Amino acid sequence: MPEFETSGSTASPRPFSSYELDAAYDEMFTADGVARPHYAALYDRLLSLPTDELQRRAQAAELSFLNQGITFTVYGREQGTERIIPHDLLPRLIPGSEWAIVERGLAQRITALNLFLKDVYHDGRILAAGVVPRALIYSCRHYRREMRGLRVPHDIYVSVVGTDLVRLPDGRFAVLEDNLRVPSGVSYMLTNRQVLRHVFPRLFRNSGVRPIDHYGQALLATLRKLAPAGTSDPTIVLLTPGVYNSAYFEHTYLARQMGIELVEGRDLLVHDDVVYMRTTAGLRRVDVIYRRVDDDFIDPLVFRPDSILGVAGLFNAYRTGNVALANAIGTGIADDKALYAYVPAIIRYYLGEEPILPNVETYLLNDESQRRYVLEHLDQLVVKAVGESGGYGMLIGPHSTAEQREEFRQRIIAEPRNYIAQPTLALSRAPCFIYGQFEARHVDLRPYILFSGEAMLVPGGLTRVALERGSLVVNSSQGGGSKDTWVVDQ
């Protein structure tokens, strides 16, 4: 196998000539520049393909995304500006042995968080035991008083989850963030795969890639499980905010994969606590709603009264048990970034097990000594607003200006509960095909978990890439892209 210096100065294979290894964990190469065993086949294939052939395939892939209309909407510009999500040609590979750990770790985590949600909205045992401070729950913006004492079908609060993982410097996966409200991106995972299968057919065939195409079917089964008792053939719909939502492509894609109706708020009406959709043949009853509309907007009578995306009366129908929602309302309490610090304790409390996947070290800013430490080290830490997602409301210390740090300092002092801090992670890096060369870029991993009493993962996930050199922000709203993710059995 050809080797090359980390400085890139010797006769290294041409396409990798500018590929640099640094302190961060590299997905493809070991520290001494040898391809890891599960990457060997891809590495050989890349060396055998001329760069212009790769360029051609990259363009074909891009065109395919554009023609399929796989776009997301960019906010803050003219309404309805569509962009294709930047896509990197090279797959990210995860060996089956590592995946087994991820799978067990996430199943454990979701099981515990689900028990936690039930507890918080009913008996509050964990609060009484002092494992999680009461104040943290009641000060959370996503806590829904309306859910107290309300039984949800089979006690399943979160059916669909996307959890963000990163590698620690030693290569272990750690959880960076849970997404328990309306996680998105799964359609990119599925379409990346469809496109890449055409781009690298031979490599694909020979790599032992585990399939992910059954996700739609599994999601449907998960939703079906929630149907009110006595409905043998439940009507399941996907509720979308509409074409201007950034994830609209995903909503249509999933509805089509499952063969269920894609509805908007205006297609539904509630009459005598039963939800109906308006059809050309009159009203038709709806039993389960996979809603991709946030809690705040789902019912103007109960939550935000100015919402036009929701359905008036939906919450009453939900309370009566005439309709099931996935995910349940109020799950945002469990992905609050301050609560995140307590998840290991939550796992120990409910399951009596040690967490399989570690957390990233987190400083809680309403603790005085931790806050003092954070304020003194703002230039080294990442500060995040607890209720935000999508990479908004973040300070990345090492890449920040003195002004930005001062701004965050003021904000933290004013509202310590609203922020957390974490060490700046050197996210692992993976090779990307950029302007005809292979270059290392930071990546994370978002696997998708379905929970219907027990957890189920399709082997893969969305690998998000920070396409700008050196950048650590992988969110698509902030210039991130994605890669196909292959779980391979060697």
Added chain:
Amino acid sequence: MLSRVASSLYWMSRYLERVEHSARVIDVNLVLMLDQAPADADLRWHRLLRSLAVSLPESVAAEPAKIVQTLMFDRDTPQSIIAMLALARSNAREVRNQLSTEMWEQINRLYLEVSSAAIDDVWDGQTHALFRRIKEGAQLFHGITEATMRQDEGWQFVQVGRFLERAEATITLLQSYFGERNTTDLESFDGDYLDQVSLLKSRTAFEAYCQVYTADLQPDRIAGFLLLSAKFPHSVRFTVDRIQGALQTIAEQTSARKNGQIDRSAGKMRATLDYAQIDEIMAGDLLLFLGDVQRQLRQLHALLQETYFQPPIQAILAS
């Protein structure tokens, strides 16, 4: 089927049919005008606009280059090809999960192609090629629909939208050609071979007409062919046949509703066209006849709206 979905499918199809029609009419006229003196051409531009039911500001209408540019690429003119194509696509996008992937990709590709075509294409000899791609793109969409979409209720709404638009377009076209002159005095039209050819070609009917009547062009035969032919896909009678058939299937599949009125209206229009004779129409008042059919088509649209697309809430809860 969701009411909103039925409505979007219908509009998607209507807009796309109209895109195809506009591309054809403009193309036919551009080609024929190459053979004409400038004075004649002026009249023809006005008729072109009338036959597409477009009115443009005087500053634009005075300059042929501006007319073509506006009709093709001006997003602020609702009847321009790009604006209608954008609407067809956005309706398709609203019901993306009801369309086959192939259908969506075709309409998306067509939209992207026309969006990126520069205006320079128009006068550098490529006009014809672009119009041709637009027409073919729309036809390909219908072919793909035929081959990949389940022929259920949604498909029927696609048919209704397409044929209603086509029927209206033929009527408007006939009105603009025959409306210019006193129908009892057909002398001038009789003599104008180019006009007659352009009318027929605007409906892809020139070759079909010749197969039936030879190249001997006669105004009453042309009107008869475009209105009453049972076999020609752009004739009003043919399209109304299809509309009625599709509406009947929809009524059967949504039996919960009372569709008596739609049924009667469509059936009546079909009967009118099935038993009409062109000599009688020409002997009477052609324009009056055309106006009457147009009114019935519009009434049908209104009935679709209140029966399927946006029924009043009291009506739904009562049924």
